[in-house]
Amino acid sequence: MALVGIARLAFESQLLEAKRGVEYFEMAARSILNRTTPRMPFQWTINPYRGCEFGCKYCFARYTHEFMEMDAGDFEEKIYAKSAAAQLLRRELARVKRKDHIAMGTATDPYQPAERRFGKTRSILEVFLRERGRRLGITTKSDLIVRDLELLREVARGNVLHVNFTITTLDEKLARLLEPRAPRPALRLGALRKLGEAGIAVGVFANPVMPGLTDGERHLDRLAKTTRDAGALWFDGAPLFLKPSAQEAFLPLLEREFPELAARYRELYARSAFLGGAYKETLRGRVAKIRERYGLEAGPIGYQPQLWDGEEQGELFPLQ
């Protein structure tokens, strides 16, 4: 079968390095900004990499490697960096309205280990450095973001920037099982604190919240309190979305480590990858109560970064 589209681009990508069982490629990209559907809270996404070495067992984005005619399991072992990311962004930003929200890191982590080698995320931030009045959100599990602290501060002087840290649990052992190669929760907390102290708007998403594993009242309460104390301004969590490609990685982990939960999950996710209904409502209420307890917001909207002072803040508005 002849390969077409993204599968052909992946096939033609040059292997640049292989270590610890992970192969890194540079891939030709036609575009770096993707338009989202109207029901999303952001209008555009940027993902500088395809695949993610952190290898979270529940990762919903595993299926994206299937577009490249690969197995979902290759998602964490074959990492593609998009070439000319900054040049593409400079060109494509012209069609983005300043009121539009741009989210970086929606499908893969922009600060995964590949970023040390390729620096694509940094090159994208350098484009935003020259912009005014843009709205950019970054989501990560990685303390590597601290490398770009000064750059982020500068971006936040002229643009609305916020950073979401994903922390599902503070239990290091559980985190190691669920997110085998992601930075430890303590490292994420440290990075959150540093960014917050530098005046960058930071918050936490406990996503995905996993039934019987991370959805307990005490578990979520401790997570919210600890992250609030570290500087988080908002906190939210939504139920695990478990597509069949993610089930292949997640269910064997449950069978091995939490056999009492495996049957329950098979039942819960038998008909749909989404957990809706009463479960979703109960979780929503629980998280809302916890937020209230600690004075946390539900999301970054409404935040005015402290770094907007003097002239920089004034410069934002004529461009809206």
Ligand code: SF4
């Ligand atoms: S960090 Fe995010 S993108 Fe990477 S494997 Fe984990 S869930 Fe997937």
